[in-house]
Amino acid sequence: MTLEVRGLTKTHPGGTLATIRNLDLTVDSGRITALLGPSGAGKTTVMKLIAGLLAPDAGQVTLAGRSILHLPPEQRGVVMVFQNPLLFPHLTVAENVGFGLRMRGLPTTEIRARVTEMLERTQLTGLGSRRPAELSGGQAQRVALARALVLKPDLLLLDEPLSSLDPTLRDDMRALILTLQRETAVTTLVVTHDQTEAVVLADRIALLLEGCLAQHGPPDQIYRQPASLAVARFFGGANFLPGRATAGVFQSAIGPIPLPAGLPGALTDGPGVLTIRPEAIDLVAPAHPGALTARIVASTFLGTQSRVELDLGGTQLQALVSPDFAQGLTKGQALGVVLPPSALWVVPDPA
Amino acid sequence: MTGRANPFWLLAPALLVLGGLFLSALGLTLIRSFRYMPVIGLTEPDLAAYAAVLASPGFLASLGLSLWIAVASTGISAVLALGAALLLRQTFPGRRLIGFLVQMNLTVPHVVGAVGMAYLVSQSGVFARLAHAAGVIDAPGQFPALTQDPFAIGIILLYVWKEVPFITLILLANLQSIGADHEATARSLGASPWQAFRHVTLPMLRPGLLAASALVFAFAFGAYEIPLLLGASTPKALPVLAWQSYTNVDLAARPEAAAMAVIIALIGLATLLAYAHFAQPMADRGRDAR
Numbered sequence: 001m002t003l004e005v006r007g008l009t010k011t012h013p014g015g016t017l018a019t020i021r022n023l024d025l026t027v028d029s030g031r032i033t034a035l036l037g038p039s040g041a042g043k044t045t046v047m048k049l050i051a052g053l054l055a056p057d058a059g060q061v062t063l064a065g066r067s068i069l070h071l072p073p074e075q076r077g078v079v080m081v082f083q084n085p086l087l088f089p090h091l092t093v094a095e096n097v098g099f100g101l102r103m104r105g106l107p108t109t110e111i112r113a114r115v116t117e118m119l120e121r122t123q124l125t126g127l128g129s130r131r132p133a134e135l136s137g138g139q140a141q142r143v144a145l146a147r148a149l150v151l152k153p154d155l156l157l158l159d160e161p162l163s164s165l166d167p168t169l170r171d172d173m174r175a176l177i178l179t180l181q182r183e184t185a186v187t188t189l190v191v192t193h194d195q196t197e198a199v200v201l202a203d204r205i206a207l208l209l210e211g212c213l214a215q216h217g218p219p220d221q222i223y224r225q226p227a228s229l230a231v232a233r234f235f236g237g238a239n240f241l242p243g244r245a246t247a248g249v250f251q252s253a254i255g256p257i258p259l260p261a262g263l264p265g266a267l268t269d270g271p272g273v274l275t276i277r278p279e280a281i282d283l284v285a286p287a288h289p290g291a292l293t294a295r296i297v298a299s300t301f302l303g304t305q306s307r308v309e310l311d312l313g314g315t316q317l318q319a320l321v322s323p324d325f326a327q328g329l330t331k332g333q334a335l336g337v338v339l340p341p342s343a344l345w346v347v348p349d350p351a
Numbered sequence: 352m353t354g355r356a357n358p359f360w361l362l363a364p365a366l367l368v369l370g371g372l373f374l375s376a377l378g379l380t381l382i383r384s385f386r387y388m389p390v391i392g393l394t395e396p397d398l399a400a401y402a403a404v405l406a407s408p409g410f411l412a413s414l415g416l417s418l419w420i421a422v423a424s425t426g427i428s429a430v431l432a433l434g435a436a437l438l439l440r441q442t443f444p445g446r447r448l449i450g451f452l453v454q455m456n457l458t459v460p461h462v463v464g465a466v467g468m469a470y471l472v473s474q475s476g477v478f479a480r481l482a483h484a485a486g487v488i489d490a491p492g493q494f495p496a497l498t499q500d501p502f503a504i505g506i507i508l509l510y511v512w513k514e515v516p517f518i519t520l521i522l523l524a525n526l527q528s529i530g531a532d533h534e535a536t537a538r539s540l541g542a543s544p545w546q547a548f549r550h551v552t553l554p555m556l557r558p559g560l561l562a563a564s565a566l567v568f569a570f571a572f573g574a575y576e577i578p579l580l581l582g583a584s585t586p587k588a589l590p591v592l593a594w595q596s597y598t599n600v601d602l603a604a605r606p607e608a609a610a611m612a613v614i615i616a617l618i619g620l621a622t623l624l625a626y627a628h629f630a631q632p633m634a635d636r637g638r639d640a641r
Contacts, residue, residue, distance in 0.1 A: 051539050052538075073539050074540075074541045074542055079541075086533050090554040100541040151541065
């Protein structure tokens with residue numbers, strides 16, 4: 001069931017909640033889309049608008065082509081799982097998982113069968129008679145997921161499903177979400193503030209910055225071809241060279257840089273900011289043909305990688321290299337820098 | 352030992368006051384209720400006072416009346432307070448004013464409320480005269496008896512007026528700490544508004560509602576001044592009857608008064624134990640979970 005959101009707007013006069021402006025969003029049927037944005041960007045508000053827990057000021061929300069805005073939350077076929085598990089403390093685990101089925105008035109035997117099956121699929125077998133207070137954080141989160149999936153919703157909304165878990169539990173939960181989503185093929189919208197999480201979980205990412213959709217596309221596209229400086233910054237971009245593109249060449253403080261063929265026309269002519277991801281920069285010998293000359297300012301060991309800060313005649317760049325390579329470098333040393341054309345991208349000048 | 356004192360010694364002054372005043376008074380009452388009063392020649396303890404009290408139609412009528420007052424005031428207050436708390440949880444114009452009025456009500460002493468209630472709803476009160484002036488009734492005396500009446504309606508009205516804000520404030524605090532997300536989750540899982548209230552909000556409010564109701568019940572059952580001011584002369588509420596027997600010039604009536612006092616205390620204790628039995632496990636279960 002494809003979810004389509006068009007022109008969704010919600011303001012909170014005098015309120016503390018974030019404002020949503022004219023949001024367009026598509027979640028393809030059976031796929032996972034991540035709604036990504038920093039805290040306070042209005043992600044949870046979008047979730048609640050889709051779930052029917054808030055009413056929008058304007059806009060349209062359709063599921064499989066039919067508008068759901070006029071429906072109360074319980075009739076939308078949309079189930080929202082909040083950031084906290086929010087299990088009902090007075091009910092057992094099995095009663096929590098069976099809650100939605102019981103509200104629909106299903107026969108007890110069917111509820112029991114579906115709950116048992118769901119507990120098994122979420123690795124909760126044997127915990128059915130426990131109380132929520134007797135569960136670990138990871139177990140509680142799995143019960144919350146089971147409680148939603150047992151209803152076979154048309155659309156599943158997950159609000160920061162991993163953020164309340166310990167790092168070690170996150171990988172398990174992430175794998176479980178991916179497995180269950182693949183098995184059930186439920187259309188899923190995940191809200192997260194963590195770009196790594198969005199990249200790992202989602203087929204498509206919708207990036208929400210300050211209440212507006214900043215970019216919407218597959219993770220690698222947002223990663224390599226950010227639509228704006230803000231998007232590039234949010235995705236960990238560190239190298240920004242202001243300048244002007246003219247006839248396939250970018251004029252900047254470090255000299256003319258040839259741009260790759262195939263860049264959209266708007267980016268090959270006019271003022272812009274050249275970006276290159278730190279991991280794409282090649283460090284070579286100073287005499288390497290075509291290399292720019294740089295000096296090493298600092299080198300920081302990050303674990304699996306090392307960050308090398310470079311100075312190119314007053315312009316700072318960052319490169320990520322292997323720690324082995326970084327060990328052979330000394331501060332002040334001269335190096336050649338190659339910017340591979342395929343990794344170059346120009347975003348419009350925000351000014 | 353570290354430098355910290357045993358909490359027992361820090362609590363000792365409070366325990367001394369509690370034990371000295373409360374327990375010794377209770378003990379003396381207990382001894383008297385067993386008809387041990389050397390002053391008037393009673394030296395053989397027995398249960399005759401209890402037998403006499405329990406066999407007396409006057410006592411049983413008073414016990415029934417007091418239970419009726421306590422059950423009715425607690426029940427009506429709890430239901431109204433639940434509704435009020437759910438309404439006050441929402442935001443609407445005038446909410447702050449209503450919230451202020453609710454809190455202000457708590458500062459009015461019961462006795463002041465009783466005088467006001469008598470002024471309003473007695474057969475010579477404002478409502479009776481207004482009804483007469485409007486021609487609804489022929490004489491103020493035809494106004495239904497709402498004070499000094501056999502069903503204690505005036506007393507119950509006053510308790511409802513006083514205790515609804517009390518329970519409401521406790522429930523509002525509970526609702527605030529529970530938050531709205533459990534209810535939203537229930538709705539998202541397919542519960543109608545009524546189902547979400549019935550199966551999620553109400554059970555989560557149960558511990559607070561029970562605690563507040565138990566306090567109101569124990570108070571309404573054991574309070575003296577309101578039945579004295581607004582109650583009928585027969586039957587009297589149990590505390591009024593007990594005090595009257597206690598202040599009787601005939602010292603021989605003292606053991607019966609003491610027996611009544613013990614029975615009142617036992618019923619209060621039973622309420623507390625029932626509350627602890629039903630509410631505490633719930634509260635324990637509810638503690639984490641969010």
